[in-house]
Amino acid sequence: MRAIFLTFLLLTSLPASAVELFGVPLANADKGNLGFAVKRAGATLQETERNQVYEVFDSSNILDASFRLYLGFDVQTGQFGFAEYHLHRMAHQRMLNRLTEKYGPPRETPGEFLTDQLFEWQVDGIDIRLHKTRGCNCSRLLYTEPATFETVKQQHAQVQQQRADEAAEKFLKAY
Secondary structure, eight states: OHHHHHHHHHHHHSOSOOOEETTEEGGGOBHHHHHHHHHHHTOEEEEEOGGGSEEEEEOTTTSTTEEEEEEEEOTTTOBEEEEEEEEEGGGHHHHHHHHHHHHOSOEEEEOSSTTOEEEEEEETTEEEEEEEOTTOSEEEEEEEOHHHHHHHHHHHHHHHHHHHHHHHHHHHHTO
């Protein structure tokens, strides 16, 4: 009886659910396990960013009303930095309802215009943002691990600078 009671206490004291994508908890996901899970779920790799800061997938087969999924990882460690879905605009309210059911009421930030909306949750150290921008025919759903996301943004900026330097050098050699 004591074992059953202790098991019950253990199960009820655990968090309701970690933030997961494709069965992989994002708090400790990496390029290997999350990338494999996304491909196994049916996403098609469209391109890999140079130095593999992020990968771009066609997500239309894995999330209804989505058409693109970006996955970003720390180049050195392979740790998860972000997952960003691009959703058709008409799916925004449906996605907001799903996220609210799963994570509870969001923090809402109105935009400059009526059509600008930002909804945010923070669960298990993962930031979740659903953003609809004025003039865009899509919404974005972004999952980030904040510290790694900052590293990934810095790495991406370095790659962009490297590309600009290479283009400038190529231009100078052209004449």
